[in-house]
Amino acid sequence: VALLVRVNGNSGTPLYEQIAGELKEKIDGGDIPEGYRLPASRKLAAQLGVNRSTVYKAYQELWAAGYIESTPGSYSFVRRRRLPAAPGSGAPSVSGINWQRRSSAAASGLQTGWEAEEERRRQLTALLPPDTEPIDFTPLAPDRRYFPAESFRKCLNTVLVNEGPELLAYGDPQGVPALREYIAERLRLHGIRVGPDEILITAGAQNGIELLFKCFAPPGSAVVVESPSYSRAVGLARLLGIELVPVSMTPAGMDLEELEGILSDHSPALVYTIPNFHNPTGITTSQEHREQLLQLCERAGVPLAEDGFEEEMKYYGTSVLPVKSMDRSGAVLYLGTFSKVLFPGLRIGWIAAHPEAVKQLTAVQKYSLLCGSSADQAALALFCRRGFYDAHLRRMHRIYRSRMQAALRALRSHLLSGPLHWSKPLGGYTLWLESADSTFPQEMEFLRRLAQRGVLVSPGGDHYIGSSDGTRFRLSIGEVEEEQIEEGIRRIGEAVREILQ
């Protein structure tokens, strides 16, 4: 093979890059075969009339890019590659492994469930009237139009300017101390008294739930959950081989009599509860209910995992303090997050718990994520200290209080006489609509009629452990503006009346 490389001293490109570029092209194009021995750098340099170090740099570049093999002081060879049967065709079309069968029953259950959800979403989307924005009550997330993204960017910039390399190295698995300190102070507002050492920063509340399961609920153990409950906690438990024991939700919260029986029959590893703006029903339990729940768990010696995912989105009426604030024996594992009030994509939450529990959980985190993003955590701590978080929260309360009022007003105007009943949440983003009337159509039928009117809502059935009857659905006002909320609910009323005729 004749090695033809040409360099041009007058082009703007450095000589070594020209040489490397030409060689790459020839290797890619097959002009230089695999295993080909490149000329010694001295020889090629003489041939091209360039410095030896120029050729050396070109070879370095080829090496770094994976084109050649070399041993210092020896020749360089074009790398041998065993390429797939049909190079350039992407992945093989047929896998030797049956991935569907290879994945665990739980994992493929999640995937099947997800695909069914997507398929349902596609079907409903197809029914939407053309040329108009749908009114989408499905995303449970704060409205990104109000994200204080600029302030956060500046904080992130500041911390990276000040201590970039430290923040980009492996960090404290328990989380950046400055953020733990802020959270500890913040929790005092909710009656929770913990120090920074009693807090573990997690990658969002979901990661927190996972750590609790992995630490305290080994495969085969039982975890008590409300039914319905947060569907991703339920799916995750299944994935980890945990047995789920459902307790019915009453309008006052988890059925405590039922729980009492379960605690003595099943000796569960954990009880998981969402006391504020319960997902999906929107129920907030009373102080008394919380006290009783805690007492039952304390008496049974079973840890209580309290999911306070929207603790700071109380913007209405009498506010009730978290169960953790009443926790004298250290039985409550409290989960918090910034995802539902600030940036969902930031993935920062926390667990506040007894120091012994935090130690165990941190050990588990060392074998899970190793550590979180220290840069994000430090930036968030600065963001909070500068008052941006408080200011944002005030704004969110104003916006969502007003939206929720609009929603409740519209429900009274358009659905009062119908078969649907609804919760009156004290904060958060969700409303739960339920029909006690057995003649009222099944969920999917109703969802279709709503979609035809340009309205999307979440079906309620997904949130139950096991099957569930009736028509129930969840409305989230997270990303819907006031006027659209009113219009959307007006159309829901219209759909109900059409069905009843």
Added chain:
Amino acid sequence: VALLVRVNGNSGTPLYEQIAGELKEKIDGGDIPEGYRLPASRKLAAQLGVNRSTVYKAYQELWAAGYIESTPGSYSFVRRRRLPAAPGSGAPSVSGINWQRRSSAAASGLQTGWEAEEERRRQLTALLPPDTEPIDFTPLAPDRRYFPAESFRKCLNTVLVNEGPELLAYGDPQGVPALREYIAERLRLHGIRVGPDEILITAGAQNGIELLFKCFAPPGSAVVVESPSYSRAVGLARLLGIELVPVSMTPAGMDLEELEGILSDHSPALVYTIPNFHNPTGITTSQEHREQLLQLCERAGVPLAEDGFEEEMKYYGTSVLPVKSMDRSGAVLYLGTFSKVLFPGLRIGWIAAHPEAVKQLTAVQKYSLLCGSSADQAALALFCRRGFYDAHLRRMHRIYRSRMQAALRALRSHLLSGPLHWSKPLGGYTLWLESADSTFPQEMEFLRRLAQRGVLVSPGGDHYIGSSDGTRFRLSIGEVEEEQIEEGIRRIGEAVREILQ
């Protein structure tokens, strides 16, 4: 209770903040009791001679900070809190729950192991000579002195300026497309041909390993691992209730005859291997070994998890392509990461696999982390596209090739005639020293003698599945500069000679 609030129109603090601040102080101090009804905003405004909206804003502030309860149009009350028995004392000293017993055997095993490690570290640190920096061969991470933190900060800044709100919302669970595209292109250099849809971005390789386990190795199933192997993969498998089947490491890599027997006897869910710079032994397997390993897995229909955590840290000799590059049947689940070449704290890695497998894994991620940090991912994609990654990698290769040569030179000078043998790695950060001599002291004794000389190394025993005999340890040159490497190894030689005398 007389409500005494004073405002000062000449202070720089806004009036509403003064009012809120005073009320907070009084509530915190107990001057205003729980349940106290605050005066109507109109009344307090008249009393203070301020606008009603000023008082309204102050009450809003108190509400947002959790001090008061209010219903629109009604009175505000100071929140009732049931505080812990000894307010201000932090956590209760005695927990009603026995957390040690409540945590799973695996979780408390990890914690106990971790504490033992920390205890050992403390003991060794206590032996270090005073007033001198120790030579620390334990951290397996790139040197933070060379982090291109400034370039990354600028990229992060750019993406947040351009699309902050979008990047801070919930993102694609599979990862930001721009980064998946970059990784797909990059993998071609290593002979791996996959498209962006065959890549799932993970929160580092550890999260990738966890997803593989959660998806394909349900609790109770068996996973084959090299012994010794990466200790955090091993610990994680235990946590998830997975049975570990060890295969011996030979100098050529995993013992393939042993593997063949295991594949037919155990029908494992996965085989996990680290073909480059194996952690902890530093061994890189040959092309032939890789082909045979793949064939064995293909024939048995068992997926092969290939951990390519330092794929791009090949800076020496003949480079061998990853097993994934030979994967015609789609049996290989390939793990990659940026943690060992760029920023460990960034927590970005990936899995490259058959599209069906990626679908399953993405479903599992939807129930684990939900999604990663889109901002970090988008910034990294920009960082790579701008050429910063390539430039950094060239620099890293130069630095570590030189460090590794220094280490090998020093080993030949100071340890050639002794009982310790070492690997000659083709890249990466680690060297593995091993004694075949049974009279050579046990690990801890040797570690102590090294610590007395100001040198810290990682004990090898931790990495084995089950117990292991002999003296083996791991030296990482990640954070040690050339001169220190030479000096450290000189002292190791000294310690060996002292023992042998």
